[in-house]
Amino acid sequence: MKARVFVSLKSTVLDPQGQTVRSALQGLGYAGIAEVRQGKFFDISIAAGVTREQARKDLETIAQEVLANPVIEEYQIEVLD
Amino acid sequence: MKFGVIVFPGSNCDHDAFYAASQNLGQQAEYIWHDSATLGDVDAVILPGGFSYGDYLRCGAIAKFSPVMNAVRGFAREGGLVLGVCNGFQILVEAGLLPGALIRNRGLKFICRELRLRVGTSRSPFTSAAVKGQALRMPIAHGEGRYFADERTLDELEAEDRVAFRYIDNANGSLRDIAGILSRERNVMGMMPHPERATEPLMGSSDGLVVFRSMLEAAVRA
Numbered sequence: 001m002k003a004r005v006f007v008s009l010k011s012t013v014l015d016p017q018g019q020t021v022r023s024a025l026q027g028l029g030y031a032g033i034a035e036v037r038q039g040k041f042f043d044i045s046i047a048a049g050v051t052r053e054q055a056r057k058d059l060e061t062i063a064q065e066v067l068a069n070p071v072i073e074e075y076q077i078e079v080l081d
Numbered sequence: 082m083k084f085g086v087i088v089f090p091g092s093n094c095d096h097d098a099f100y101a102a103s104q105n106l107g108q109q110a111e112y113i114w115h116d117s118a119t120l121g122d123v124d125a126v127i128l129p130g131g132f133s134y135g136d137y138l139r140c141g142a143i144a145k146f147s148p149v150m151n152a153v154r155g156f157a158r159e160g161g162l163v164l165g166v167c168n169g170f171q172i173l174v175e176a177g178l179l180p181g182a183l184i185r186n187r188g189l190k191f192i193c194r195e196l197r198l199r200v201g202t203s204r205s206p207f208t209s210a211a212v213k214g215q216a217l218r219m220p221i222a223h224g225e226g227r228y229f230a231d232e233r234t235l236d237e238l239e240a241e242d243r244v245a246f247r248y249i250d251n252a253n254g255s256l257r258d259i260a261g262i263l264s265r266e267r268n269v270m271g272m273m274p275h276p277e278r279a280t281e282p283l284m285g286s287s288d289g290l291v292v293f294r295s296m297l298e299a300a301v302r303a
Contacts, residue, residue: 009184013229014254016189066146069139069175071182072229 008039085123128169170271181230187254
């Protein structure tokens with residue numbers, strides 16, 4: 001089983017990296033790009049024998065306490081087969 | 082007085098902090114390795130600047146799980162003085178000992194320069210030797226030092242007189258010019274500027290000594 005955890009800055013937090021990418025894209029002529037926000041994701045492989053339910057539970061805790069800082073970031077968890 | 086300087090893998094201001102406390106303040110200092118479960122008989126703890134654990138994941142995010150941080154939490158709970166400078170400040174907010182977060186500088190660049198701050202309050206064991214409103218010169222050296230917290234937290238910090246330092250030259254875009262804050266009990270302080278790098282004329286400024294002198298006064302009083 002594999003999982004992916006996406007972490008990105010909350011919409012209320014300034015993302016200067018995203019803004020810089022957006023200006024670069026506009027400079028390249030992509031006038032249709034209104035906003036870019038940058039984030040990261042973690043590819044996680046779950047060990048054999050762990051139930052989907054347990055994996056979800058662990059991932060929720062891991063995302064909340066380690067992978068994301070809830071003061072500035074939000075996360076999304078995807079469990080894949 | 083005895084200072085304990087925590088050393089994480091990747092700390093690089095540990096020697097500066099040790100030097101400031103021992104040479105320029107004339108007190109005892111010792112290093113405490115990150116996997117130590119105890120702090121020994123120190124009167125105050127300094128979490129120095131640097132790039133603990135390579136700043137992987139987020140600045141301070143891995144360091145908060147190191148064994149020594151449990152001891153630091155216990156020490157802080159009992160009223161011990163804890164000073165976090167730069168990466169040390171980032172570790173304190175990640176560990177939940179101080180509110181808010183330190184995020185990428187507004188201009189994206191790592192900034193290494195001297196700048197001016199203003200003392201926000203003298204009502205703390207880290208600033209009691211200073212005068213509120215006093216201007217100090219100290220260097221900053223960080224890429225992720227923009228102080229961020231939600232409006233409610235910012236209001237609370239101000240209402241409780243917990244903003245220890247504000248930038249006169251706000252180079253990183255910190256909200257409300259915040260450069261350093263205090264815990265609710267006022268015995269934990271985090272700041273992005275480096276007081277330890279401004280403790281003798283050869284360094285270009287001795288203004289940082291006021292932080293160490295205040296801590297000494299507090300320790301003598303205790």
